[in-house]
Amino acid sequence: MNILTFDIEDWWAYEYYKLGNKVDWLPRLNDYLERILDILEVHGYKATFFILGEMARCAPDVVRKIDRAGHHIGSHSNSHTFLYKFDYAGAEEDTRVGIDSIEQLIGRKITAYRAPAFSISDENKYIFEILHKYGIEIDSSVFPANRSFGGFNNFQTDRPAIVEYNGIRIKEYPIPMVTLCGKSVAYSGGGYFRLFPYGMIRSFVREHDYVMTYFHMKDFDNKQERRYKGWEREPAAIRYFKTYYGLKGSFGKFQKLVKDFEFISLQEADNLFDWQKQRIINI
Ligand SMILES: [Zn+2]
Secondary structure (H helix, E strand, C coil): CEECEEEECCHHHCHHHCCCCHHHHHHHHHHHHHHHHHHHHHHCCCCEEEECHHHHHHCHHHHHHHHHCCCEEEECCCCCCCHHHCCHHHHHHHHHHHHHHHHHHHCCCCCEECCHHHCCCHHHCCHHHHHHHCCCCEECCCCCCCECCECCCCCCCCCCEEEEECCEEEEECCCCCEEECCEEECCCEHHHHHHCCHHHHHHHHHHCCCEECEEEHHHCCCCCCCCCCCECCECHHHHHHHHHCCHHHHHHHHHHHHHHCCCECHHHHHHHCCHHHCCEEEC
16 A cells, blocks of 8 residues: 655744745745645545644644645644654643644544654654554654654564554554665655655555655755755755755656555555554564
8 A cells, every 4th residue: 555645844943944034935835735735636546644733823724725625634743843852741742732733723633643753763652652642543653764853763664563552552654664785764755755766766666565655845845945054963965965855856756656656545544454463563
């Protein structure tokens, strides 16, 4: 199964992206969002949109538009603060407000979650307890490799599994990996999707029977202003490369991908999945 997901966030809110005029980001997000919603409609696909609580409050029309088109909506935290920056109480508050803001707006219970920048790791796995407390049943926050802002490299699988922690259970849909030069890397979203040529991505998708994509409007926006600056212990040259490489061709690659393969939302995938047969991972 190929699962289509998008993370919807106000990237201007992060120090690194504070460029140009604040009023600029929403029309740019809207531009790609509209195009994507049209493409999904043409193909008859539903997708999952993980949305920030902040978006529900500052741009409610964006959330309503996604909801009206019948897509599955999940939480992407409240403020996009990387979870390892919080203590338990801070992480709980951010999770609670993030979920609540979207539920208030769309009038339905939110049961799916993705952490900002996949920032759940072995050190802050108590987040699963918090997610369970606020009604999350499905999570897609595990990036089972090393990563700049998170990564759960000792999570034992890159396939859907049941996470068991402190007596609670959550269905986990991790980001799938490929091994290149002995290193585990992703291919189905973010910088990796921008980096790899389309032919390579197509063969990775063909080879795998579980594909979890993760796209951001920012990853398609070639007109965005560029900043050459280090961030969170990363030198400027590396950060620049990771943030902007491949922006020019990425929307074209996305269009090819949804033409070449069939996609479903996380909700549809979850309805099809036989959870009785899946692995339980104790963390
Ligand atoms: Zn995000």
